[in-house]
Amino acid sequence: MKAIAVYEALPANEPNCFESIELDTPTPVGRDVLVRIDAISINPVDSKERLGISGRLDQPLILGWDTCGEVVAVGEDVKNFKPGDMVISAGDITRPGSYAEFQLIDERIVGFKPAGLTCEEAATLPLTSLVAWESLFDRLEISRNDENSPPLLIIGAAGGLGSMAIQFARKFSNCTIIATASRPESKEWCIELGAHHVIDHSGDLREQLKAIGFETVPYILNCSNNIPYWEIMSELVSPEGAICLVASTKAKLDLDIYMAKSVRINYELMFTRSLFGTDKMFRQGELLTKLSEMLETGKIRHIMTKSFGPMTPQSLSNAHRHIERGRMIGKIALSGIQQ
Numbered sequence: 588m589k590a591i592a593v594y595e596a597l598p599a600n601e602p603n604c605f606e607s608i609e610l611d612t613p614t615p616v617g618r619d620v621l622v623r624i625d626a627i628s629i630n631p632v633d634s635k636e637r638l639g640i641s642g643r644l645d646q647p648l649i650l651g652w653d654t655c656g657e658v659v660a661v662g663e664d665v666k667n668f669k670p671g672d673m674v675i676s677a678g679d680i681t682r683p684g685s686y687a688e689f690q691l692i693d694e695r696i697v698g699f700k701p702a703g704l705t706c707e708e709a710a711t712l713p714l715t716s717l718v719a720w721e722s723l724f725d726r727l728e729i730s731r732n733d734e735n736s737p738p739l740l741i742i743g744a745a746g747g748l749g750s751m752a753i754q755f756a757r758k759f760s761n762c763t764i765i766a767t768a769s770r771p772e773s774k775e776w777c778i779e780l781g782a783h784h785v786i787d788h789s790g791d792l793r794e795q796l797k798a799i800g801f802e803t804v805p806y807i808l809n810c811s812n813n814i815p816y817w818e819i820m821s822e823l824v825s826p827e828g829a830i831c832l833v834a835s836t837k838a839k840l841d842l843d844i845y846m847a848k849s850v851r852i853n854y855e856l857m858f859t860r861s862l863f864g865t866d867k868m869f870r871q872g873e874l875l876t877k878l879s880e881m882l883e884t885g886k887i888r889h890i891m892t893k894s895f896g897p898m899t900p901q902s903l904s905n906a907h908r909h910i911e912r913g914r915m916i917g918k919i920a921l922s923g924i925q926q
């Protein structure tokens with residue numbers, strides 16, 4: 588099969604950053620399904636994994652986790668899928684990814700593709716939907732029926748993760764959603780998706796929160812880096828509130844600033860369940876199938892804002908440069924590798 592690999596942490600605009608290669612098409616065994624990739628989406632993790640390579644790898648690294656495609660073969664223990672099924676998945680960080688013609692994925696982290704969406708539109712959904720859902724409901728433990736409309740602050744809300752978090756919070760909780768965005772177009776996007784208020788993360792968050800009537804908030808989902816927001820979050824969070832972090836922090840942070848308020852700090856890593864094969868791993872596949880129903884019934888909308896065309900070394904380089912600018916609104920997609 589054709590695949591597009593990386594070997595080194597080259598800048599995305601270097602001509603050899605991505606290389607077309609040929610690999611044996613894998614055979615599914617056990618609970619794996621073999622998916623023919625029709626479309627993928629790019630996430631910041633794609634770029635972080637590329638830039639995290641040290642030296643030159645002996646073996647090709649196939650990046651890419653958001654996938655939409657057709658099941659073409661299944662392992663002997665697969666129960667939920669059969670060849671011909673159209674599916675979506677956010678993959679497994681320890682296995683070869685979706686910059687390829689085919690990908691093996693454990694059926695427990697696969698869901699059915701929403702009918703009525705193109706494969707590119709569907710490919711923008713799995714990874715950020717899983718992390719948004721787990722952040723809001725498994726980590727922050729937001730109640731689905733709290734009549735008090737507790738304020739939820741989503742920092743960096745117009746990107747891939749925030750776009751799904753706004754929608755889930757709006758449809759599945761009574762939270763008052765306060766999104767942060769810094770540009771007119773990103774602010775407008777947050778409002779379109781359901782945010783009740785948008786404040787600007789390039790300005791004073793405390794003053795802006797006060798101006799809309801909130802001294803503190805019981806829930807914060809930080810979709811941005813932790814260091815710039817570490818101290819301000821300790822001021823903005825309510826006593827006994829909760830914060831969910833999704834980015835790794837490459838520095839030692841003072842946890843004690845949260846002690847007086849007894850704040851619960853949670854990490855969320857979407858890959859945890861597949862990385863450790865936890866007993867909740869199957870919930871990701873179930874959630875993706877539920878997500879498809881939400882799309883089909885119009886509860887949730889897809890968040891694709893741009894296509895970079897079929898996967899080639901050049902289009903992937905363009906897509907990585909786009910995401911590395913940190914100015915994403917919604918998500919970008921590419922279609923499968925052409926024959």
Ligand SMILES: NC(=O)c1ccc[n+]([C@@H]2O[C@H](COP(=O)([O-])OP(=O)(O)OC[C@H]3O[C@@H](n4cnc5c(N)ncnc54)[C@H](OP(=O)(O)O)[C@@H]3O)[C@@H](O)[C@H]2O)c1
Pocket residue numbers: 630631632714715718742743744745746747748749767768769770773774788810811812832833834855856857858910913914915916917
């Ligand atoms: N733990 C996990 O499982 C997991 C999963 C998915 C993502 N993540 C991580 O979550 C983060 C967000 O992912 P994503 O897909 O949403 O990224 P993204 O789509 O690239 O996010 C882009 C958004 O970031 C906002 N932004 C830029 N600078 C900012 C700043 N200084 N403060 C606040 N917001 C800022 C931009 O808003 P404006 O243009 O309005 O400034 C833009 O809308 C990344 O670090 C990613 O690696 C973690």
